[in-house]
Amino acid sequence: GDSVTQMEGPVTLSEEAFLTINCTYTATGYPSLFWYVQYPGEGLQLLLKATKADDKGSNKGFEATYRKETTSFHLEKGSVQVSDSAVYFCALSRMIKAAGNKLTFGGGTRVLVKP
């Protein structure tokens, strides 16, 4: 079945440091890939997505490229801020006939950015 593996946290960084969160997946077919972010006390928000191989998703300074050859979707940001402290979830989505799109999530990576 489908699965998503992402690096365990917590990841602790200083402000303006470079952030990378690794994500790899196992899936049949051609899933779409997502990064969701969960700020403290809130629900999940879509951060970015990519729908086919070599697509790059980007938002709020974050980027991730859909690499089919390595089945990866690593999240990067060049200069983090304290406000980027959150839990980040990598997820894949496949269309299930008559059932909508099924999201499979990784375990989440907690990121803490210190001033």
Place this chain on the structure above:
Amino acid sequence: NAGVTQTPKFRVLKTGQSMTLLCAQDMNHEYMYWYRQDPGMGLRLIHYSVGEGTTAKGEVPDGYNVSRLKKQNFLLGLESAAPSQTSVYFCASSYRAGGSTDTQYFGPGTRLTVL
């Protein structure tokens, strides 16, 4: 436009008690989902609905029931709560089954503790 809302935000139950979690969305979405979030395990799908009056089982449905009597509401019920159901519950909705690219929008979550 409130998006996806969940009631209640917090609840403490004793083993064997029952309760219902309410999810409401005002985006006219066809698809609605219930997830549970446990530490290190990401989100796992409990039940989902592809439209008013229809429901289906997800990955971890045991011990839960759902109903979708109105398009905008999706209820999650626990008939006899167990400590293993201590978790954070998230509701989500998406517009349609247009493919795996559809974005799911999440509510703020309900933190449930079963003693």
